[in-house]
Amino acid sequence: MQDAVLAMLAKEPSHGYHLHARLRRVLGPLGESMNRGQIYVTLARLERAGLVVCERADGLPERPERKVYALTPAGQQRVAAWLAEVGWPKPDLAEFHLKLAAAAAARLADPVELVAAQRRELLRHLREAQQAALAEPAGSGAGLLLEGVALRLQADLRWLDACERAWSGADDEVEGG
Amino acid sequence: MNVSSAVVRARGLVRTHGRGPGRVRAVDEVDLEVPQGQTLAVMGPSGCGKSTLLHLLGGLERPTGGEVWMDGRRIDTLSERALARMRRRSVGFVFQAFHLVEELTAAENVELPALLAGRSRRQARRRASLLLERVGLADRARHLPSRLSGGQRQRVAVARALVNDPLVVFADEPTGNLDTAATLDVLRIFEDLRAAGQTLVIVTHDERVAATADRLISMRDGMFVDDTRLAGTGTGTGTGTGTGTGTGWLGGLGGLIGLEG
Ligand SMILES: Nc1ncnc2c1ncn2[C@@H]1O[C@H](COP(=O)(O)OP(=O)(O)OP(=O)(O)O)[C@@H](O)[C@H]1O
Numbered sequence: 001m002q003d004a005v006l007a008m009l010a011k012e013p014s015h016g017y018h019l020h021a022r023l024r025r026v027l028g029p030l031g032e033s034m035n036r037g038q039i040y041v042t043l044a045r046l047e048r049a050g051l052v053v054c055e056r057a058d059g060l061p062e063r064p065e066r067k068v069y070a071l072t073p074a075g076q077q078r079v080a081a082w083l084a085e086v087g088w089p090k091p092d093l094a095e096f097h098l099k100l101a102a103a104a105a106a107r108l109a110d111p112v113e114l115v116a117a118q119r120r121e122l123l124r125h126l127r128e129a130q131q132a133a134l135a136e137p138a139g140s141g142a143g144l145l146l147e148g149v150a151l152r153l154q155a156d157l158r159w160l161d162a163c164e165r166a167w168s169g170a171d172d173e174v175e176g177g
Numbered sequence: 178m179n180v181s182s183a184v185v186r187a188r189g190l191v192r193t194h195g196r197g198p199g200r201v202r203a204v205d206e207v208d209l210e211v212p213q214g215q216t217l218a219v220m221g222p223s224g225c226g227k228s229t230l231l232h233l234l235g236g237l238e239r240p241t242g243g244e245v246w247m248d249g250r251r252i253d254t255l256s257e258r259a260l261a262r263m264r265r266r267s268v269g270f271v272f273q274a275f276h277l278v279e280e281l282t283a284a285e286n287v288e289l290p291a292l293l294a295g296r297s298r299r300q301a302r303r304r305a306s307l308l309l310e311r312v313g314l315a316d317r318a319r320h321l322p323s324r325l326s327g328g329q330r331q332r333v334a335v336a337r338a339l340v341n342d343p344l345v346v347f348a349d350e351p352t353g354n355l356d357t358a359a360t361l362d363v364l365r366i367f368e369d370l371r372a373a374g375q376t377l378v379i380v381t382h383d384e385r386v387a388a389t390a391d392r393l394i395s396m397r398d399g400m401f402v403d404d405t406r407l408a409g410t411g412t413g414t415g416t417g418t419g420t421g422t423g424t425g426w427l428g429g430l431g432g433l434i435g436l437e438g
């Protein structure tokens with residue numbers, strides 16, 4: 001969040017509410033839960049860290065929505081470093097994998113049933129992402145993001161198929177390997 | 178009385194191929210009801226019997242056992258002629274490989290089933306141009322299929338499937354030969370059809386296609402192993418714009434895309 005807000009300021013100094021509107025536009029339905037307060041909290045943190053400065057419009061009462069934020073040289077460096085970074089969020093599949101193994105070992109639940117329940121849940125999420133993507137006009141930035149969400153869910157669903165195949169044959173042998 | 182509430186109904190449906198030890202039960206004792214207006218997706222591994230099921234429901238193949246009902250009428254016992262008539266009037270098919278007539282233009286391909294069903298040339302032409310417009314191909318009406326992209330051909334095939342106002346559209350891997358953008362075009366059309374109350378049965382390997390359905394059946398070895406309602410109870414069954422989706426799982430995706438903190 002901090003990096004994204006900083007990078008958006010690289011275009012031009014900006015009011016908090018303007019940043020909020022830009023973020024909402026780029027994120028589309030995924031940004032709906034983001035409120036303006038989060039932006040102001042983030043900006044305040046960035047200011048304390050010396051990455052942004054805040055210029056107050058003269059003569060007006062001090063209210064957060066009057067402030068214009070701009071990058072400091074340190075802020076600019078941090079944006080450049082962020083853009084150059086190639087880190088990527090790790091898919092966290094180990095927990096579900098362990099759930100299946102533990103359930104089978106202790107005979108607490110049928111792994112195939114757990115996979116089926118998980119598949120239903122992911123399909124509902126995929127449906128939501130897919131419908132939101134279809135509702136976006138062609139070429140929208142938010143549509144592109146939703147496409148990424150849908151592709152990830154699709155990959156997870158395919159992995160669940162592999163889980164089902166593995167667990168429906170071999171009783172609790174998957175733990176071995 | 179319940180008979181008429183389902184557009185498509187099957188009971189104890191069986192279809193076997195071959196004899197003796199090599200006999201395959203392609204569809205094995207299946208019961209199914211598809212209510213008016215439902216979009217049903219069927220998924221499952223290759224060879225599990227999806228296409229066979231679709232052919233049985235649409236009257237393209239005859240079952241070895243069980244019953245198939247279409248709009249309250251039993252169809253598996255119909256004569257060949259009556260069955261062919263039922264197919265022309267009541268069902269539309271969309272296939273993975275499009276199955277367009279290469280010598281006919283897009284518009285002529287769409288008109289053909291209307292003419293075969295006994296409509297006048299004028300009626301057929303009017304209906305075809307309306308449908309080509311609806312699938313976004315009004316400007317390609319005079320093109321031969323060879324001059325259309327795969328996605329455009331499939332949209333022509335969808336228009337053709339709709340030309341006789343079918344009770345139900347059966348689609349077998351409709352996006353199997355399409356890339357993502359063309360797949361989304363077809364999905365948008367299906368979405369419009371669904372909103373207009375069209376009953377749809379779609380066989381697919383693509384989770385993203387399946388996810389647009391109201392209901393998903395998983396098949397293994399000729400049998401149904403799962404039957405899931407995807408349309409959320411209450412919210413989420415709408416068009417997916419604004420209010421419905423934002424409050425659901427997507428709106429809370431901030432964590433997934435690293436927006437928290
Ligand atoms: N005409 C036929 N003669 C013999 N066996 C057949 C015939 N048609 C289908 N089968 C067998 O019936 C089973 C189901 O075939 P079907 O085509 O319905 O599978 P499917 O689920 O559509 O597969 P795919 O995803 O590959 O299209 C398979 O085992 C297939 O080999």
Ligand SMILES: [Mg+2]
Nearest residue numbers: 227228229349
């Ligand atoms: Mg098939």
